[in-house]
Structures are given as C-alpha cells and as structure tokens.
Amino acid sequence: AQSVTQPDIHITVSEGASLELRCNYSYGATPYLFWYVQSPGQGLQLLLKYFSGDTLVQGIKGFEAEFKRSQSSFNLRKPSVHWSDAAEYFCAVGAARGGADGLTFGKGTHLIIQP
Amino acid sequence: EAQVTQNPRYLITVTGKKLTVTCSQNMNHEYMSWYRQDPGLGLRQIYYSMNVEVTDKGDVPEGYKVSRKEKRNFPLILESPSPNQTSLYFCASSPSGVGTGELFFGEGSRLTVL
Numbered sequence: 525a526q527s528v529t530q531p532d533i534h535i536t537v538s539e540g541a542s543l544e545l546r547c548n549y550s551y552g553a554t555p556y557l558f559w560y561v562q563s564p565g566q567g568l569q570l571l572l573k574y575f576s577g578d579t580l581v582q583g584i585k586g587f588e589a590e591f592k593r594s595q596s597s598f599n600l601r602k603p604s605v606h607w608s609d610a611a612e613y614f615c616a617v618g619a620a621r622g623g624a625d626g627l628t629f630g631k632g633t634h635l636i637i638q639p
Numbered sequence: 640e641a642q643v644t645q646n647p648r649y650l651i652t653v654t655g656k657k658l659t660v661t662c663s664q665n666m667n668h669e670y671m672s673w674y675r676q677d678p679g680l681g682l683r684q685i686y687y688s689m690n691v692e693v694t695d696k697g698d699v700p701e702g703y704k705v706s707r708k709e710k711r712n713f714p715l716i717l718e719s720p721s722p723n724q725t726s727l728y729f730c731a732s733s734p735s736g737v738g739t740g741e742l743f744f745g746e747g748s749r750l751t752v753l
Binding site for chain 1: 643674679681729731745
C-alpha cells in the first residue's frame with residue numbers, strides 16, 4: 525500500500541528566508557506525486573505535481589519540488605518565503621496507473637512565518 | 640467560475656439525526672470524492688465515484704453513504720451521525736482517474752456531532 529510521510533509537523537521560517545518541506549513516500553511502482561496547500565478556512569489547492577520527465581518541477585506561487593527516486597523523496601522548496609505562505613502543506617501520492625484509487629495524503633506540515 | 644461547492648459549510652447536530660452534506664461541481668468532471676480531515680491524521684478518503692451510478696469505498700467508509708445520480712452532484716449522507724464523525728469534510732473532483740488528474744477541492748464543511 526502506498527504511504528506518505530511528512531516528518532515535520534510544524535516549521536517556522538523567517539520572512540524572506542528559504543524553505544524546504546520534506547516528503548517521503550512509499551509506493552511499489554512509479555508514483556504520481558503532488559503538493560497541495562491549504563490556507564486557513566480554505567480547501568486544498570494544487571501547488572505542483574510530478575508525473576514523469578524532469579525531476580525538478582515548478583509550481584505556482586514560486587514553489588518547486590524535486591523528485592529523488594533513490595531517496596523516495598519529493599521535497600518542496602521556495603527560495604524566499606512571504607507572510608502569505610503561512611498555511612498547511614500536504615504531500616500526496618497517487619497511483620501511476622491512473623486508476624480510481626484516491627490520493628494518499630501525508631499528515632501535513634504547518635508553516636509559520638515569522639516577521 | 641470553475642468550482643466545487645459544498646453545503647452547509649458549518650453544521651452542529653445531535654447524535655442520530657440524519658444529515659446530508661451536498662457537493663456540486665460545474666466542471667463536468669467524471670471523478671468525485673469525499674475526504675475527512677482530522678488533526679494529526681491528515682486527509683482520509685471516505686468514498687469516491689468514477690462516474691454516474693458508480694461509487695466505491697475509500698479508506699474510512701463506515702457510517703457514511705453516498706450517491707451519484709447526476710454527474711455534477713455527489714452528496715454525503717450520514718444516516719445516524721455519531722460524535723466520532725465530528726470532522727472537517729472536503730469534496731473533490733477530477734477530470735480523470737485521480738492518479739493522473741488534479742483534484743479540485745471544495746472549501747470544506749465543518750461538522751460537529753454532539
């Protein structure tokens with residue numbers, strides 16, 4: 525069965541500093557990987573996704589993520605965070621066969637931005 | 640505007656009183672799904688539907704029912720709610736099987752069962 529681990533429950537970063545959120549997955553075949561963001565009181569919004577090809581993917585809001593098969597990781601990065609980036613971030617893995625299986629989500633990382 | 644709409648957004652009810660949370664999408668998506676979000680547990684899938692009249696259980700289906708009579712609507716039914724169903728519920732849709740497609744989420748419905 526597929527699974528996702530986000531090791532950090534909370535992360536605090538100063539505004540303007542760089543950010544890296546960790547995500548490790550477990551999946552027997554080629555995974556489809558996603559990062560979603562949930563702002564307070566809102567639903568989840570897709571930041572970026574990896575299906576195949578270039579292992580460095582660019583997303584919205586200046587985020588990027590790198591797929592590392594050898595480490596089973598898909599870490600999210602941003603070079604300079606803004607106060608509006610404070611939110612909950614979820615990594616998710618889906619079945620590469622494109623079936624009906626739901627995405628498996630990590631438990632989330634709560635990002636706090638210090639002024 | 641493309642969106643997934645859930646109602647109600649907030650609901651407080653009592654144990655055993657049947658309730659329905661509606662979900663509607665205007666993107667002509669075939670795939671729809673319900674998730675619940677609980678602190679420390681992330682999002683867990685309750686039910687999903689690949690198309691009209693096709694539904695299937697997710698990871699935590701106990702205590703819930705769904706129906707998919709029309710493509711745009713996917714209501715979540717709690718026949719006899721219990722306090723352990725107090726949660727934040729999200730409906731989502733996708734143009735294809737979710738493994739390949741992006742999930743579009745509603746804004747959530749916060750349910751409290753007393």
